Amino acid sequence: MDRKERSEDEIPVPPWRRSRRSAPPRRQLSQDLIVETGLRVLDSEGFDALSMRRVAQALDTGPASLYAHVAGKEELLELIYERVLGEIRLPERDPARWKEQLRGYALELHGMFRKHPDVARAALASIPMGPSSLRAAEFTYGLLVEAGMPPQEASLAIDRLSLYLVGDAYEGALHVARMRAAGMRDQAEYFESFVAQIVSYYRSLPMEQFPHLANHVDDLTAADGEDRFHYGLALLLDGIEARMPKS
Structure with missing residues (x-):
């Protein structure tokens, strides 16, 4: 083929030019x-x-x-919450095992918030509207109603349980934000420093005014976040159980 007959695509790129990548x-x-x-x-x-x-x-x-x-950031946050709530695994509802199943749901939600801590801030004041939210609400509320709790009381119980789960996660999200702001990446290191400041301050309090805080600071700070979460969850579930109609 004659050199003049070459198409433009076959013309070599001069060595001083960078070839364009698509x-x-x-x-x-x-x-x-x-x-x-x-x-x-x-x-x-x-x-x-x-x-x-x-x-x-x-x-x-x-x-x-x-x-x-x-539509905007508010809707985006709602959709993100819906997305992560879809990760929650729900078993077939068994009212005879309501406490065990409600605990399992709470632990699933807790694990999701640990994976996506800032989602808790999107979950506050959220009313179940999307498919994932409605699915979770139907499961938890239906579990108590089918176990024999009056519908209105079951509504209050689920509301308070949900607020505890989201509130606990929200506190964790605030700590994550503070950790980022301090340029720290290791959560264990951050919480060690955070607790050390509390211990140091409480020990400096005047003993005559704050004898219990000053004397029991080690007990006040002994439990970590997971211990506190599980203790609070047990309190709530035991409280719901105490209000469940006796068969």
Whole structure:
């Protein structure tokens, strides 16, 4: 073939020029992709870093393109909570084992919040509306009603249990945020430092004014977060059991 007959694509690139690489194809924007990306930002950077602009940046697009799929940050948080709540495994409801099953549900939720701590801030004041939330609410509420608890009292019991689970997780999320702000990455190191400050301060209190706090500071700080969670959960479940109608 004559040199003149070569197509332009066959002309070699001069050695002083960089060859252009084709950009990888973008994933098609969707609500699922936005939620997935939002959760990734939430887990890695924290609640305060999450915004529609930040999610758009992570997706290499403009914020305006997100609004065709998600109304705003508030809806994004609701969808993220729905997404992670879908990770919870629920057995077939057995009212004869209501306490065991309710404990299992609480531990599942606790584990989910440990995996995604900042999601707890999205869960506060959340009313079950999506499929995952409704599924969890139907399971827990139905468990107590079928076990014999009056529906109105069962509603109050589940409400208080849910608030305990989310509140405990929210406190953990605040500690994670403080740890990030301090530039620390190791949670054990952070909590060791945090408790050491409390111990030092309580021991400096005037003994005549605060004898119990000063004398029992080691007992006050002995239990870790997991111990405290399980103790509180047992208190709540035992309290619900005490109010369950006797057969």
